[in-house]
Amino acid sequence: MSSGTSAPRTVRRVDWRAVAAGLAAPVLALVIAILVTSLVLVVASDPVGKVWETLLLVDATDAQRSRAVVNMLNSATTYYFAALAVAVGFRMNLFNIGVEGQYRLAAFCAAYIGAAVSLPAPLHVALIVVVAMAVGAMWAGVAALLKATRGVSEVISTIMLNSIATALVAFLLRKAAGDQGSSLNLSTDQLPASGRVPGIELGFLDTPIRVYGLVVLAAVAGLLYWLLLERTRFGFDLRATGMSESAAVASGVNVKKMVVAAMLISGAVAGLVGIPALVGEDPYAYTLTFQSGLGFTGIAIALLGRNSPIGIAIGALLWAYLDVAANRLQIQAGVSNEIVTIMQGTIVLSVVVAYELVRRYRVVSEQRRVAAAEPLAAGGGPVGGGGPSGGTGTAQGVPA
Template sequence: MKNERVARLTLVLGAPALAIVAAFLITSLVLVLAGDSVSGVWGQILSLPSSRGVVNIINSASVYYLSAVAVAIGFRMNLFNIGVDGQYRVASFAAAVVAGEAWLPGHLNTVFAVFAAMLVGAAWAGIAGLLRVTRGVSEVISTIMLNAIATALVAYLLRKAAVDNEGSNITATKQIPESSWIPGFRLGDSPNEVYGFVFLAILVGLVYGFVINRTRFGFDLRATGKSETAAVASGINVKRMGLIAMLLSGAIAGLVGLPILLGDAHSYGSTFQSGLGFAGIAIALLGRNHPVGIGLGALLFAFLDEQSNPLQILLDVSPDIVKITQGVIVLTVVIAYEVVRRYSASREQQQVASALDSEDKEVSA
């Protein structure tokens, strides 16, 4: 039994390790073909980050983690929520407007903004969920289209809600009162702070892991994702589960922009960070939708992003080389997981055949 557990753990860890090694080799080949210094690039990327860099990595990882969990909820039910990018945009804008009005005092205003973001994110994802369960529209198509609509809608509403900022060319909403900010904390001698929202990101991961693996709802969700036919036969309302999964995914997506909004920017503007939803898809795949795996994947992507920043200055190498690495990791990890899955299935079949053969010999004897 112990050997069997060790073998399973080796297979689970072997797939992402194989993907990272493959990404390292392929990226090195690209650098050689481009005439760039392979040792210089990897020496910079794999160097020890500064205190400021560590803080940036933690902050980016917390945002990536929330994005990946939102995607993973859909993946667990075999739903591809490609619309996290649009969902967190409309949610962050709504939270910024609500918090900027300061209808409630202090951190009550913060809580109100968080719930507003979750509700708006859930509602935006719910459009795709309703289209799927009522009209059979693929959530991949609807969420991609909703991303484009969200970008245009937020840009339009931002012009309506923007306030004049003297000396700035940035269009932004009203500043959130300082009493409603989520305070951060310092690490070592770093001049910047870790987002206080990181603790809520950790809480989201704990709740996600518990609900998916320890509750009846989580079992129904995973069962539906494995086989809708079997789920229907066991009495699960597949359409309702699909809608709930999209609503939950959208609610978590609504949190993605809040670490930046409440911990750094304090308003939603035309320069608000984009593209976080698509990074979440890659990280969810890398982490196999597991809360711990997603956390490690988020840290890896954040580390690569941070360490690639000086490449242009120090080595005259575009930091976009890291995008190649991240993309290759996603592609190779999917292949590696499939190889491991097939090997595991073959191994189990051999074990069953061996056990049956042993029983036949015992009966014959």
């Protein structure tokens, strides 16, 4: 983007200390998680070495590894949307606990409407995506309105809306299934071929399963998230509100409007959580066994990725990797795969603590840096002794 002439101005020295500080927290958290998990295994007298071997796919065949990679990418795509949705709220101190309900209702409605219409392929998929986003936003909008007009905590209202959404989807699913589904496996009608998105085949991998086509949408969503938050006025208002509501108000932000806007965006992104699987995987329908619990995973990954689009991507991949690797634990190592849940929980807890430690360290070290630079900044000499009108307004010698 930047032209040749302006490039030198935009080049900034990479602050390696900042990079190191940024990496320190997640690495530290991972190490702690590994230690705690190993400790649990030792206490339970399970084979520690074998567990790590299995988790690291040391003993897996090429086909198993390839399969794991694709499954990981697919899970991570889903997790990415969930974590982005949560992160939008987090950036302004809003806790959207309701991603769970939002995506389930959205996926159901998108599946139902997607199966009921027939359109040319790209439009059909677009319609499904738009419906999902609209329904997710609407469901989050209920919590947003309650907060903006009546001051109801979004934590409470979204938790309650989760329960309502679960019941509502169960109720509607029975209606939608009509008499074609057995009571054991209720389902919406299958999406017609025009509403499906073909998977991407990774040629170098030895597996028939494919990566969700909508992995591309996840990447686009991450990019838009970054653009919106870091490069627009709206994003600045949103971040300012999250960092200091009182300062945001003084700067002219209408906090109520921002609450509604942020919740709607969060809900719209949440609506996408179920869509990659819906349009990319058999049975191409919303069924009783549609994956649940992703909203809460999203919260954990948003924390892990520190609300940054790249961080969340790495967090989602790590999380998905652990999930996929855990599947083989029971068979290969004879250890319950819940050990991975323990590890995931430990990672999140330690990462939160580690980030806080790093943040404090950063604040203190910045203060030191400023203090150290201060005599330098004043190197141009103390304020000239010209009395009231003296050279206070004139520029001091600025260090090169």
